[in-house]
Amino acid sequence: MSSSKAQLSITKRVLLDFVKFKTNNNFKFFGGNEYIASVLDLTKNTA
Numbered sequence: 001m002s003s004s005k006a007q008l009s010i011t012k013r014v015l016l017d018f019v020k021f022k023t024n025n026n027f028k029f030f031g032g033n034e035y036i037a038s039v040l041d042l043t044k045n046t047a
Helices: 010-022 033-040
Strands: none
Touching: 010 033
16 A cells, blocks of 8 residues: 555545545546535535
8 A cells, every 4th residue: 555545534534535536447537526525425524
């Protein structure tokens, strides 16, 4: 595991993986903080 990835919290890793999953194969992702928060069960500010 790279040192930069080791410094991320679990929440940040899940958030980044979600966005990477949604943008796979060069698809555009226009989800805002409210959408991301609802999908990942986070607060809007955390997202």
